[in-house]
Amino acid sequence: MPSGERSNKQPSEWHHILHDPWLLSLVSWLPPLCFLVIYLIFSQGLARDLDIGIVDLDQSKLSRKMAANYDASPTLLVKTSYPSPQEGTKALRGGEIYALIIMPVDLEKKTILGQTPKVEVFYNNQFLLIAKLVKSAILSAHSTTVAQVETLKNLSTHTPIIGQAMAAAIPIGSQVTPLFNLNTNYAQFLVSAIIPATWQIFIVMTTVLCLAAEMRRGGLSSWLGSHPVRAILDKLAPYTLLFWLQGISFLLGMFVFLGWPIHGKLSYLIFCQFPTICACQAAGTLIFFLSKNPARSLGLAAAYSAPGLAFMGVTFPATDMTLPARIWRSLLPVSHYIDIQIAQTNYGSPLPLSLPQLRNLAFFIVPGIIALMLARKTARSSQQQNR
């Protein structure tokens, strides 16, 4: 905040924000709206009734039972029954269905004779995430059918005890436990990462825009004056507060209002948001003073912050990234923040385990200092010109 003598000369930053409708939108309603839209996209949480197609070449009791089992899965919906595999694969290519299940001729007969018929499933693996859901739903529906058939078969042939008959059908049972994300609600987890990525975009962009506004208002040199460092810190401080408010509200929205599980401490996360914001602002300021042109610096800010989500390591694990990718990742403040957030929400890690990430965020003081040095250089060179 400007101190007494300065505010007499210049209107405060709050005044500028209130009188620039674009800047005001960027720090008021636009970020929450973006966060809300992203939440709403995934709000259903689980994908239900994904369209699949079947080709029933057997038309037997067993094939109909199998089709019913697929349809009974909450994830799947048997949308169309195609008369031939050709028509089915065409629909698959056209994106009408996510998977095509082909039940062969003599499915039932071969099953009774113990000749192990084979059901062929073709699924659209282009849409990887949807494909995983469809694939695992089909496999589990299939194993339900198979276990039913085999238990019956074992009962009628060798073992008259149902427990043993089942054991013969499934020699080794399996129990799958998803850890740290108990309901395996992937959508929820994705949202909790996309929102910070969006937040980073807003911070970097607004930082560049508010500095650009100063350039348009009266030129950089008159604004920076003889105390460039103080001018910049005074300018950015109100935004730090506003971004922190945004950060706290999305955390409260997700982990208090929506009640998503958090195993660690919310207060610690809120605390860690502060260095994250400062780091983003440092990066934004450096980007601005590197180009000192409003339109170009925002172009650079876009290049820097837009692909943030891809590098965060939520969609694709950071450990499997190549070295150049890991280097670029470490240059984005939000990738360190998200590590802390996941450590708190999912693992409930004790605080010392997140110290490396905090240290990484502290390193952003380096671009901050370079930016301030560039600003001082700008201010000095213009003063010399004036003389």
Place this chain on the structure above:
Amino acid sequence: MKIQQLITNELRAVFTNHALLLTVFGGVLFYSFLYPLPYAKQLPREQSVVVVDLDGSQLSRRLIRMVDATPQVEIVRQSHSLSQAKELMVREKLAGILVIPEHFYRDLLQGKSPTLSYAGDASYFLVYGTVLEGMMMAGKTLAAEVSVTRLLMSGQAMELAEKQYHAVAIGMHALFNEAGGYVNYVIPAIFVLILHQTLLMGTGILGATQNEMVNNGEKMYWQNTSPFNLLTVRAILFFVIYALLSLYYFGVAFQFYDIARLADMNALAFLSTVFLLSTIFLGISLGTLFPRPELATATALISSLPIIFSSGIIWPESAIPSPIVMAASMIPAIPAMKAYILLNQMGAELQQIQALLTHLALLTLFYGVTAFTLLQVKTKRCRAKMRSL
């Protein structure tokens, strides 16, 4: 003003605008390397896993070796209890736990169906899927071997026994992105989005720069031409630039990243025409509204993540609330991303994407009329301003 003069002036306006050139050419080139960068390895491999062997038998050790041998999983630690394994997992950031129960070997011999427990860090769906896939594959192989041995012992011939261990087999065949690579998943959609967003930025920056000049009272070369001519010349100019950039993305870059290019040239040209035109008209419309060029970039930047996630490519359209789907359908990138993927990566025929093409054609028409109307208003205002000066 003659049309040649208009063309020369338009070319000069575009090729002397540094911010525009940086965004359009620099952006498209830079993103073509940056976006695929994190996914360069395509698949997560050899995820670190801890095993809790409570059985300690010959069979359990065999299972451990089998799990370790899968490409998905690598066993890095052994632990004596589940709680210790969980602690190790958090501390050393491991991806999963395999628990082999006590008496695993004995129960199996007695035909009692012991249960193997697989646990994975479900925070990351790719990691989770990979870890489970690896561990379960090894478990299933072992189960199959056991079943076959049992059938053999009950007097079946080896050949029959191998066939009969399952009542009904299932063959899963992945189509279109057979290996499930992440580059092939994300890049076809992202590249269309990059073309869309940089095109909006480019046309927006040009429009906004000229708005600024008008506000400063500068005389514009187009103030006495018809808005129709201006729109046509500008649209053709951006169309030519982006047709070339599209050739780079869908040709050279796709080949470099080994992404399927199944569409025939004519179908692709047809789709690109409606996609680029609708986006150009939307960009020119938006360009008349921004007072400052950086706001064009800001708008495109903010909208990127919501566009990609409401497109139905990551998350199924049927699971997205319909008001969002309806709002998103006004954005050319939404039908375009789907259409390009169907045509080029999945090999759909042109008539199968007819609905998407019609959608893009309607958007072209709608934004064409909008752009014309807004440019007309702009030209009139510019003339009025000149007269008042």
